[in-house]
Amino acid sequence: MRLIDALEDFYLSMDGVKSKRTVVWYRQKLYSLSIALGDCSLEEVDLRMLRRWRADLASKDKKYVGHPSKPPVEGELSKLTIHGYIRACRRFFHWCEEEGYLQENITKRLEAPPKPKNVPKGIKENTRDLIIEQAKSNPRDYAMVLFLADTACRAAGIAGLRMEELDLNCCVAVVHEKGRGGNKKARLVYFGKKTRRALEDWLDVRPNVNCPYVFINTSCGRTKKRPSGLTVSGIYQIFKRLGRALGIKEGWNPHNWRHGAARGMLKNGASLIEVSQILGHSSVSVTGDFYGIVGEDELKETHRAYGWIQ
Numbered sequence: 001m002r003l004i005d006a007l008e009d010f011y012l013s014m015d016g017v018k019s020k021r022t023v024v025w026y027r028q029k030l031y032s033l034s035i036a037l038g039d040c041s042l043e044e045v046d047l048r049m050l051r052r053w054r055a056d057l058a059s060k061d062k063k064y065v066g067h068p069s070k071p072p073v074e075g076e077l078s079k080l081t082i083h084g085y086i087r088a089c090r091r092f093f094h095w096c097e098e099e100g101y102l103q104e105n106i107t108k109r110l111e112a113p114p115k116p117k118n119v120p121k122g123i124k125e126n127t128r129d130l131i132i133e134q135a136k137s138n139p140r141d142y143a144m145v146l147f148l149a150d151t152a153c154r155a156a157g158i159a160g161l162r163m164e165e166l167d168l169n170c171c172v173a174v175v176h177e178k179g180r181g182g183n184k185k186a187r188l189v190y191f192g193k194k195t196r197r198a199l200e201d202w203l204d205v206r207p208n209v210n211c212p213y214v215f216i217n218t219s220c221g222r223t224k225k226r227p228s229g230l231t232v233s234g235i236y237q238i239f240k241r242l243g244r245a246l247g248i249k250e251g252w253n254p255h256n257w258r259h260g261a262a263r264g265m266l267k268n269g270a271s272l273i274e275v276s277q278i279l280g281h282s283s284v285s286v287t288g289d290f291y292g293i294v295g296e297d298e299l300k301e302t303h304r305a306y307g308w309i310q
Helices: 005-013 020-037 049-058 077-097 127-136 139-151 153-158 193-205 234-243 252-266 272-277 284-291 295-305
Strands: 173-178 186-190
Touching: 005 020, 005 077, 049 077, 049 127, 077 127, 127 139, 127 252, 139 153, 139 173, 139 186, 139 193, 139 234, 139 252, 153 173, 153 234, 153 252, 186 193, 186 234, 252 272
Parallel strands: none
Antiparallel strands: 173 186
């Protein structure tokens, strides 16, 4: 079997099972492998060829070549990026072995560079508060940033939030987020009284249009366009606009708010298991990997409070 044909079969095996973004990620990572190895048969590929491909990745002087949305820029690929390429390659050859296309998975001996040490992620509280204050002039944006800060949901959860799945009396909502094959998982999220008031204020002025989503384009009802909910991209643009208005160039993105909420709950005394369930993680180990890392300022504060010599 030709390498290119095996790759197409590999992508096909994920269609309808994995999310479209996952399939695109594998296509992007394995495209360079198909270019480097050329029109060879799957059986011809050996470990030396793969190591040469890895060396070529490490020697590149441009990033984002072939990226669907980012233009190429000068600079080396990071170790984390190269690690992703190797992980995609290993998964492909493991699949080939499972399918019976190969007798042995040669990538078991294909070394990957060590991942860089994770650093604590999450929007700072003062930055969060500045953006919330900036959003106050727009009822929709204010309700949205508070909902994100309060629930720690993902941007996709906000975009897909439907009117019938929002319970203001009980301060809970059902959001639909990550899942295989586009089948997004439903889970409960919780919010407090301040967020409930902001949501009530938004729903009081929300255009009366035939659209099931809570957060909609405010132009709905004023134009002839079909009413629609905000997209994930549209939500990112709103947060970007709010941040840029304050001179905040980074850290404003919605996922950073999720990180910040998780770290804030842990700092305030919530257990790792409780935060894991609030975030909707599949395992508490995922939560620990992301949020078990403490920054230098936090370590210094902890040492000051609990140090052996006081």
